[in-house]
Amino acid sequence: MSLNNEPIIVAKDLTISYELHRERKKLTALQDINLEVKAGEFVVLVGPSGCGKTSFINAISGLVPKETGSVTVRGEEVTGPGPDRAMVFQDYALLPWRTVESNVRMPFEFQDLGVSEAEKKKRVQECLELVDLDGFEKSFPYELSGGMKQRVGIARALITHPDILLADEPFAAIDAMTREAMQAEMERIVMETGQTCVFITHSIDEAILLGDRVVVISYRPGKVKEIVDINFPRPRMSNSEVKTSREYAQIRDHIWKLVKDEASQTNRGE
Amino acid sequence: MANKGQQNAQVFDTDDPDRIQDIGWTAREVWRRTRGFVVTSINIITFFILWELLTIYGNINPLFLPKASDMFMELWVGLTTRAPEGAVFSGSILDHFLHSFNNLMFGLGIAILIGVPGGLLMGGNKYIEAILSPYVWALASLPRIALVPLFILFLGFTTTMQVTIIVISAVFPIMINAWAGVKTTEKSLLAAARVFGANRRQLYVKVVLPYTLPFIISGIQQGIGRGLIGVVIAELFGGSNGLGYLIQRSADTFNTAMNFAVLLLLIVMSLSLINFTRWLEAYVAPWRSANHL
CATH class of the missing domain: 1.10.3720.10 (MetI-like)
Incomplete structure (x- = not known):
């Protein structure tokens, strides 16, 4: 990992808002976000539901237009999706009529990246091996368990060798046991590929175990409330000392208080 | 839920001898799979037999209910x-x-x-x-x-x-x-x-x-x-x-x-x-x- 490179993603005074269709009002999801993500860094966003975490990740992916400010990737303004950014979705978003192999291959099909057929085949194989799904090429998503589906989603995201991996609560719908296994796998994959990763979660443990930095976002309008550096050595998932350490408990408590303040505002209604 | 287990079972590596075991066929299992068809067949055949008996012994005008x-x-x-060929009306x-x-x-x-x-x-x-x-x-x-x-x-x-x-x-x-x-x-x-x-x-x-x-x-x-x-x-x-x-x-x-x-x-x-x-x-x-x- 090369943490000391210059920033690959830069958000400057980024504001995103939505029109509330019925009331002709505008909801500011994110306001004046300033954040720099370095190449190879794993940044985790936490915050209460509806605080605009997803909007932020969608602004980086190019799915959602920004209102003011800017998001740049390698110095270039984001205007739409691109092959340098890939995404893992909470509900997997696999095409149910396609096999695992065909789903993983999908990014090559939609855009011409100048990759040869032989290379595509090789990469499909590599990515499936990386997520431990070799042998399941011909299975359909509905035949797989939730954890396996999400591993297909991760393989699909890695196939084009993107610089940036965006993940929107990828393990939220997965049961607790599988979830831990998936977190370990995520950490291993990101360590192996050296990918830059922006990751959303509701789980503070997940945030601390995976993130180099944890960004706490406040509730409506979403602003960066605090950025917490996490300095545990990797791999953390397989190291039981991390979770039982004093420092871990302190960081956990600290982030929990930050999030709780914000979550209590969610409960007030609005 | 039992079906969900079967669903997951098909995707496992079938070459692995420990994972898939031959459990054979039991009379109970054969019945479980065919009972829908058997019951429906008997049901419909009984229906037509009852109909036939009703029209034979029930003194019903065949204009209203013909024999099955x-x-x-x-x-x-x-x-x-x-x-x-060339018929004006077909029966x-x-x-x-x-x-x-x-x-x-x-x-x-x-x-x-x-x-x-x-x-x-x-x-x-x-x-x-x-x-x-x-x-x-x-x-x-x-x-x-x-x-x-x-x-x-x-x-x-x-x-x-x-x-x-x-x-x-x-x-x-x-x-x-x-x-x-x-x-x-x-x-x-x-x-x-x-x-x-x-x-x-x-x-x-x-x-x-x-x-x-x-x-x-x-x-x-x-x-x-x-x-x-x-x-x-x-x-x-x-x-x-x-x-x-x-x-x-x-x-x-x-x-x-x-x-x-x-x-x-x-x-x-x-x-x-x-x-x-x-x-x-x-x-x-x-x-x-x-x-x-």
Whole structure:
């Protein structure tokens, strides 16, 4: 990992808002976000539901237009999706009529990246091996368990060798046991590929175990409330000392208080 | 839940001897899998036997309820004989069945050719949707039988009139289902396709269309039901051939056994077609039925 490179993603005074269709009002999801993500860094966003975490990740992916400010990737303004950014979705978003192999291959099909057929085949194989799904090429998503589906989603995201991996609560719908296994796998994959990763979660443990930095976002309008550096050595998932350490408990408590303040505002209604 | 276990079991490596074990067949398991068919068969056979006994010993006027065996006889004879060449009127069920069936298939074909593109366009373009939807809803909600006199006025007692009524009956369920399919395409699938570089055309061809296909098939399934009503109505009201006409004529000539035979044939035809589309839907979209196994 090369943490000391210059920033690959830069958000400057980024504001995103939505029109509330019925009331002709505008909801500011994110306001004046300033954040720099370095190449190879794993940044985790936490915050209460509806605080605009997803909007932020969608602004980086190019799915959602920004209102003011800017998001740049390698110095270039984001205007739409691109092959340098890939995404893992909470509900997997696999095409149910396609096999695992065909789903993983999908990014090559939609855009011409100048990759040869032989290379595509090789990469499909590599990515499936990386997520431990070799042998399941011909299975359909509905035949797989939730954890396996999400591993297909991760393989699909890695196939084009993107610089940036965006993940929107990828393990939220997965049961607790599988979830831990998936977190370990995520950490291993990101360590192996050296990918830059922006990751959303509701789980503070997940945030601390995976993130180099944890960004706490406040509730409506979403602003960066605090950025917490996490300095545990990797791999953390397989190291039981991390979770039982004093420092871990302190960081956990600290982030929990930050999030709780914000979550209590969610409960007030609005 | 037991089924879910089976579902997961198929994806495991079947070469691994420890994972998959041969559990053999037990009488209980064979019965569990065949009991639906066995019970239904016995049920239906008993029904016809009771019917037969009732008409033999129940002192029932055969004008109102013919013997089941007479009905089957009419059906058998009707399906195995055809009218001689040049006959003005055919008493053969097969002739009338073929007329109705061909009309239904032809009408359904046209309904699909109009309904599918129409529904896709309405789902894909807000302006086309805004322009067409009032007419679609108006015609879809109008009882189609009300249009029959008008079509007879326009087209006379012709096959064209009969087919037109079938088309107008079947086209709207197909169109509305295709439209709904496009509209309900999962947002996350569209988002994923866009993130991975799909342009507008690819979104339609590679995501929206496959997603909509099972909707179209269930539209066709509904269309078959409606189309069959259209067939019978069109032939009852105006025509000198087809199963609808035969129903009318057999009643007029007090041939109740023939009447029942045609009704039975209609039931079998309708169920066969609908089951075919069910199978087709399960075949092209196995993920939909897998969720509620």
